[in-house]
Amino acid sequence: MTSLSLKDHYGAVVVGGGQAGLSASHYLGKAGIDHIVFEKKTAAHKWKSERWDAFCLVTPNYQCLLPDHPYDGDDPHGFMVKDEIVAYLDRFIARVAAPVLEHTEVRLVEHTGEGFRVETSAGTVTADSVVLATSLYADPFIPRAGAKLPETILQLHTADYRNPQSLPEGAVMVVGSGQSGCQIAEDLHLAGRKVHLVTGNAPRCARFYRGRDVVDWLTDIGQYEITIADDGMEKKKHDTNHYLTGRDGGRDIDLRQFALEGMELHGRMETVSGGRMIFRPNLKQNLDEADRVYNGINALIDRYIAGKGIEAPPPSVYRPVWTPEREVTEIDLRAAGITSVVWATGFTPDWSFVALPIFDGTGYPVQRRGVTGVPGLYVLGLPWLWTWGSGRFLGIAKDAEYIVDHLADFVACDLPAARRVSAV
Structure with a gap:
């Protein structure tokens, strides 16, 4: 892959060599469009270098539908672990x-x-079109409060966490209760480590309900076909993913149960001061809201089962197994024996190289199904680019095929006026 030599001009330049950029390349090749993919590191490197040892998919293997490359193993309803995912991608x-x-x-x-100019560390090229496939997960985000932590405490982001044994002895503070934060907290908890988990507004979802994986039910209901253009869905692109796990065949993640087993739960982190971490008194609110979403998804499935007359095990409602007696609003990190902090605080995009007016006030590209307002410029691989599956193995093929079809029509049209008409 690195033996390529640059040409002066391409029909398309793809920025990013993850699953989105590779999917775009697949369809560009089928369309006969001369193109190149620029990758800052190595192809699909995030899956290989920014996942912990026990990482696994949270959606069933059958949802792995990369272009002309569906899941090819013998466990479609299982959950591939890291090495299997990397092999699938290879x-x-x-x-x-x-x-x-x-x-x-x-x-x-x-x-x-007349087109686009693309400057790279290997040289400058021009192109008729550009596909930005760098996703929203360019740089690990660590709050500024991290600079106030005692120097004796090891700090690392989820992108750098590997396993419990790699951390120094002592308790671990995991900041963030999204998918990565909850799964890493569980990884540490199962290893016998004392864990403190800082919660946020992440919702949760059952793994199995009424005899099936919840993902199977939601697929049948059509949830994965809902688009960002449907009523009330525009805000979804900023939502946090539901937490659950595919570990050991899949199960719920119940933070209340973890609390019963000794995990310390806290409300959202406010700041760090004098060796103490300060929290909002909203732990109960965070847990209650996560459970509300959990029960709401199950109720949606109940209605579907009833409407279709499907025979299934009886419905149920989750009841809290633990409730905080009081809100701990600060903790002395040294006194609590905390020697490590894992920041499960997400990532920030890097669009600094894009000198084009395509972003809204939040820094999110303005687009419709990957087509921006700059003719010939496309984005791919974003959460909720078009559907719930966008950006995942499930939906990336459809998104990539759509934008390449649009791009091919654009490149084939050599009328100057075509380049002055907004594509959105």
């Missing part, structure tokens, strides 16, 4: 045989009037 990389120039940073994308 087979996809080999199948696509994309023209990827690795270890190449894109430093500027600008419009020239």
